[in-house]
Amino acid sequence: MNIVLLYTYALASLILFAGCETPKSKVHAGELKYPDGKYCATVDYHNPRTGTESSYILKVDIESCELIKIYWPNGGWLDNSHFTPTDISDGTASFESDLNVEYTVSLISEESECN
Structure with a gap:
């Protein structure tokens, strides 16, 4: 019975501490490579219609390993009302807006x- 509890604890710990960390990350176990917060990012824009x-360098918001908002220099932003939050756990995300x-x-x- 104790061995089952030990394996269950080990599996739960692995799942809990893995987060969105990628294998190439050089951070300690259990820490996210990109914790929640604001970051500087290169944002490449392509409008296939026109x-x-x-390409811009802009501030972005990351939450739970997902890109949730892009801030434009004029005070505007692009958020989940315009795109589905996208996984950015490896430092890069691509998506199409509404x-x-x-x-x-x-x-x-x-x-x-970020400047």
């Missing part, structure tokens, strides 16, 4: 290092 392509615009977001650094 052919417009642009207006069929394609975005690729690559995390650069913490917000404090």
